[in-house]
Amino acid sequence: MSKEMRTAVKADKMFKTEEFVYNKLIPVYNNLQKDLDEEHKFVFPEFYGFNNEFGKETVILENLVERGYKSYSRFKSMDWDHGRVGVEALARFHALSFALSKRDPEGFQKIATDMASNFDIKNYDRFNLYEFVTMVEDAGKCLKHDHLDRVRKLMKNIFDKFKKPLSTPVLVHGNYRLSNLLFKREGPDLKAVVVDYQTVYTGCPVADLFYIIFLGSDEHFRRLYYDKLVNHYYTSLEEALKRLAVDPVEVYPRESFESDLKECRSGYSRNMTDTKKILLDFLDTVLDDRGYKQKVVHVNEMKTDGNNYTSALFTINVKTEEKELKLFAKVAQIGKELRAVAKADKIFKTERFVYNKLIHLYNNLQKHLDEEHKFMFPEFYGFHDEYGKETILLENLNESGYKPHNRLKSMNWDQGRVGVESLARFHALSFKLSKSDPDGFSKIANHMAYTINSEATNENTINQFIEMVENAVKVLKHEHREKVRNFMYNPNLFDKYNKPLSTPALVHGDYRLSNMLFKRKGHGLSAVVVDYQTVHTGCPVADLFYFIFMGSDEHFRRLYYDKLVNHYYTSLEEALQRLAVDPVEVYPRESFESDLKELLPFVVQTAVLTLPLVVVESESAPKWDSEGADFSTIILKPTALYIQRFTGIINDLIRWGAI
Known part of the structure; x- marks a missing residue:
């Protein structure tokens, strides 16, 4: 090989890789599978020696042709039998990597780091x-x-x-194609042996799978067998892992496999979605800053299922020499037009401010409280504020036993009670800040004032707003329709609901069940709020109404509305007193009752504009991540659940004389 070509193809790296595989990795793998039946082992050719002198690199192996193994014509598309046997062997090869990562995490970590692609x-x-x-x-x-x-x-x-792990890093082959395999027919059975290991690196299993399929088959074959072959790979991987006493769900669950398939599908080329690449780049920076140099990272993309519209969601497992981290991440994923309509710039800046500044202030205010009386924030690891790539890293509370509520179900009393207790503590911290540092609070309150994005308002968005109103109105009784229309077409509609009334406070702005996680401890229930993108200076009652009406049905409110409203204020009084703040000074009962009465009609606005997104079925949830997404994306056809919830809200408001 010429010097120039040796450099171009990174031959030094290739020969070192081959030497490492035969001298080090294969003995480790063979030890892992020594207890398996021969038919279930991944077969390596017998190795005799390696000369690593520069320019004279030589490997000596057994001649498998003498044992009846034959090569497959690289000009022919694979048939089912060769494809099946090829992916079975590939699954066993990957399974050994997963087994090594479980049996010897530190050893695997060192190998994975050493074998990382340096492209x-x-x-x-x-x-x-x-x-x-x-x-x-x-x-x-x-x-x-x-x-x-x-x-x-x-x-x-x-x-x-190119050449990066996606959800789960493993040692992959890197050049897994038919011409790097030899096949042997024994009666009806077909066996395969892989004969080249110059390109092994730390990557994504699906990259190997696509490599053999797309480089070894034609369109006709894939029309017949693509889905079957992909499924056969994963089934074979599950079987191979179980034989090695490894739980497939722990190391490479079907969801991660499907996610990797989707991301790699464009050209088989180890393609990573932009959001995942953004996350991994930022994650590297965060972990390096914390001193975690040796690390193995597993990333799983979560389905948002209508729970989040502005961001892609991920769970992350990080294994380092010192500890194991369980993280959660959100990465901005919203089209340009909807970014303007949804005021996403403001949303991401707000979230950054809350985690970088406000939480520190609040935790200092409540540091003397017992843990059971504190407002809990998730542990924060970092925020990346580059435009279009906004990313936040938090602890993964699911790993601590916290679970989401099904947003399509009405709350029960226990969830409602815990939800308003948590909300009361959040508002109490704002009142405490206003008393302990009036000037500082005033600056924050001015900075966090709610603003209407008039630049995003045009004839098109106005027409689409009218369409949303009319979609909602048409599900009501005729005698109720004009009441709702008259309210929704009030020109001052948006200004009042999101502004302070009697007493300004920092409010959540999107306080609903799907922005909370719950954990059962014996007979007790605790809650953690997990989204702070909409915090602004407003009225505490707006948060309370939002929580109740977006999370409950008419039947629940008939039973518990008055009780829940009263429980909020009682909890607020208790939280303020624990913070040495007199409730009468900052938010007396009279002001609370006045705000309740004044804001109740504005629940109509939330029911028309927000409720459709809260109760949309997962498969119908709008996608905000494409550049073609615009205001029309959030116009949804009324579902049976929406009709039930919306008519229930209007029934309540009319019965109470609010509209």
Whole structure:
């Protein structure tokens, strides 16, 4: 091999990898599978020696051809039998990596770090890049024009998204194709042995799977067998892991596999979604800043299922030499137009302010309280504030036993009680801050004042607002429709509900069940609030109404509305007194009752505009992450649940004389 080509293909790395695999990794793997039946082992060719002298690198192996193994023609598409056996062998190879990560986490971590891909665009000169572009364009000549544009778009960012783990890092083959396997027929059975290990690295299992499928098959084969082959790989992986006494759900659950399939599908090329790459880049920075140099990271993308519209959600497991971290992340994922409509710039800045500044102030105010009386915040690890890539890292409270409430179900008394107790403590901290540091609170209150985004309002958004109102109104009784229309078309509608009334406080702004996690401890129930993107200066009663009416049905309110409202104020009094604040000074009962009466009609606004998003079925939840998403995305057809909840709210408001 010429010197220039040796550099271009990173041959030094390839030969060192091959030497490591045969001298170190294979003995480790064979020890892991020594108790398995021969038919279930991953078969390695017998190794005789490796010469690692530069330019003379040599490996000596057994000649498998003499044992009846044959190569497969690389010009032919695979058939089902060869595809099946190929993915079975691949599954066993990956299973050994997972088993090693469980049996010897530190040893695996060191290997995974050493075997990480070091591909770097900076190592490529202008000639190399010109050759790469030429290859792309030559390939594109055989495509339809609309397909060529898609390929060009993908290949633009290929260097940033190449050779990285996705949800779960494993040692992958890197060049897993039919011509790197030998096959042997024994009666009706077919066996396979892999014969090249120069490209092993820490990556994503699905990258290997796509490599063998797309480089070894034609379109006709994939039409017949693609889904079957993909499913057979995962089934084989589950079986191989169980034989190695490893729980598949712990190391590579089906959800992670499906997520990786989706992300890698564009061109089989280890493609990572932008959000996951943003997260991993930021996560590296956070962990490095905390001194965690040796680490193995598992990332799982969560389905938002209508619980979040502005961000992609992830859970993260980080294993370091010192400890294991269980984290949760949100990464901005919202189209340009909806970013303006939803005031996303303000939302992300608010969240950053709350976690970087406000929580520190609040925790200092409540540091002397017993744990049971504190307002709990999730542990915060960092915030990335780059425009369009806003990311927040928090502890994963699910790992501590906290669970979400089904947003499609009405709250029960226990959840309602705990929810308003937590809300009262949150508001009490704001009142305490206003008493202990009036000037500081005034600055924060002015900074956090609610503003209406008039720039995003145009004829189109006004027409779409009218459509939302009319969609809601048409499900009501005829005698109720004009009452709702008259209220919703009031020109001052948006200004009043989100502004302070008798007493300004920092309010949550989106205080609902799906922004809380609950944990049962014996007979007790505790709650943690997990989203602070909408905190603003407003009226405490607005939060209380939002929580009750977005999270309950008419039947619940008939039983518990008065009791829950009273329990909120009693809890607020108790929380203030624990903070050495006189409730009569900051928010007397008379002011609370006045705010209740004045704001109750504005529940109509929330019921028309927000309730559809709260109770939408998961499969119908709007997608805000595409550039084509606009205000019309949030116009939803009324569902049976929405009709039930909305008519119940209007029935209550009319019965109480609010509208």
